[in-house]
Amino acid sequence: xxxxxxxxxxxxxxxxxxxxxxxxxxxxxxxxxxxxxxxxxxxxxxxxxxxxxxxxxxxxxxxxxxxxxxxxxxxxxxxxxxxxxxxxxxxxxxxxxxxxxxxxxxxxxxxxxxxxxxxxxxxxxxxxxxxxxxxxxxxxxxxxxxxxxxxxxxxxxxxxxxxxxxxxxxxxxxxxxxxxxxxxxxxxxxxxxxxxxxxxxxxxxxxxxxxxxxxxxxxxxxxxxxxxxxxxx
Numbered sequence: 001x002x003x004x005x006x007x008x009x010x011x012x013x014x015x016x017x018x019x020x021x022x023x024x025x026x027x028x029x030x031x032x033x034x035x036x037x038x039x040x041x042x043x044x045x046x047x048x049x050x051x052x053x054x055x056x057x058x059x060x061x062x063x064x065x066x067x068x069x070x071x072x073x074x075x076x077x078x079x080x081x082x083x084x085x086x087x088x089x090x091x092x093x094x095x096x097x098x099x100x101x102x103x104x105x106x107x108x109x110x111x112x113x114x115x116x117x118x119x120x121x122x123x124x125x126x127x128x129x130x131x132x133x134x135x136x137x138x139x140x141x142x143x144x145x146x147x148x149x150x151x152x153x154x155x156x157x158x159x160x161x162x163x164x165x166x167x168x169x170x171x172x173x174x175x176x177x178x179x180x181x182x183x184x185x186x187x188x189x190x191x192x193x194x195x196x197x198x199x200x201x202x203x204x205x206x207x208x209x210x211x212x213x214x215x216x217x218x219x220x221x222x223x224x225x226x227x228x229x230x231x232x233x
Contacts, residue, residue, distance in 0.1 A: 008054050008057060008058065008139065008143070009139070009144070009164055009168075011050065011053065011054055011057070012050045012051070012054055012139075012168070013050075013168070014050075015046070015049055015050035015053055015054075016046040016047060016049075016050045019042065019045055019046035019049055019050075020033065020036055020037050020042060020046055021033070023036055023039075023042050024036045038113050038114075040114045040117075040120035040123055040124050041120070041123065043114070043124075043172075044123060044124070044127050047127075047131075047132065047135075048127075048131060051131065051135035051136075051139075052135075054135075054139060055135060055138060055139075058070070058138065058139065058142075058143050062074075074138065074142030074143060074146075074200050075142070075146075075198050075199060075200055076142070076199070076200050076201050077197070077198060077199035077200070077201055077202070078199070078201040079197065079199055079201060079202050079205070082202075083205055086193065086202045086203075086205035086206045086209065087205050087206070087208060087209035087212075088209060089189075089193065089206045089209065090205065090206040090207060090208060090209020090210035090211075090212070090213070091209045091210070091212075091213045093186060093189050093206065093209070093210045094210060094213045094214060094217075096182055096185050096186055096189070097182060097214070099178075099181075099182055099185075100178065100179070100182060103178035103181070103182075104176075104178055105176060105178050105179060111172040111173055111218070112218070112221075115218055115219055115221075121219050124215070125215040125216075125219060128211045128212075128214075128215050129208050129211050129212045129215065132211065133204055133207035133208050133211055134204060136165070136207065137190070137194075137200050137203050137204040137207055138200065140161050140164070140165050140187070140190075140191070141161065141190060141191055141194040141200050141203045141204075142200040144161050144164075145157050145158075145161045145191055145194060145195070148160050148161060149195070154195050157191070157195065158188055158191040158192055158195060159188070161187065161191045162184050162185075162186075162187030162188045162190075162191055163184060163187070165183065165184070165186075165187035165190075166180045166181070166183040166184030166186075166187055167180060169183045186210060189206065190203045190206055190207055191203070193206050
């Protein structure tokens with residue numbers, strides 16, 4: 001089962017690369033691949049395609065091979081009236097980003113360029129608080145974590161789930177080890193919530209709170225919303 005989880009994670013990376021290389025070959029032939037990868041719409045499409053394929057694979061594996069409803073198997077367990085508590089935890093988790101003030105962060109990252117145009121800023125923001133955290137939580141906290149936890153225990157389950165989670169986002173931040181470290185720690189928080197509550201829905205809400213706050217500050221810092229306001233006047 002751990003091997004299957006590894007293959008699924010590799011599939012996410014490979015599928016995203018295929019979409020980007022296809023766009024480079026057929027649409028943006030004169031543009032360097034690095035610039036192609038920084039196009040927000042392509043980043044969204046690449047992630048969406050890879051997430052949907054892997055999500056379908058997980059559902060088919062769980063329900064087809066083990067004959068268990070997917071939601072029950074991954075412990076979705078919606079927290080009900082406590083939902084806003086977990087969103088609040090996500091908002092407070094943004095405090096981890098303060099570490100970047102003391103770490104050698106790059107002056108500019110591909111992620112920041114996603115907010116240079118108003119439409120791109122809104123597309124990325126919507127994706128980052130809906131499909132993005134949902135698919136990532138289903139895989140990392142719903143699928144991968146239980147596999148590692150059963151074999152190696154809770155502590156290693158948390159750490160070894162947070163590590164690939166951080167590495168997967170490295171390209172968005174110019175492959176900066178400092179940025180990956182911060183995201184790794186965010187992953188530790190998310191997986192810890194999953195471990196304590198036994199609810200993927202709880203870690204999803206924390207993820208939404210974190211991403212939503214991050215998107216808001218990123219858009220303000222790059223004047224994404226301000227440009228949109230000017231366009232409407």
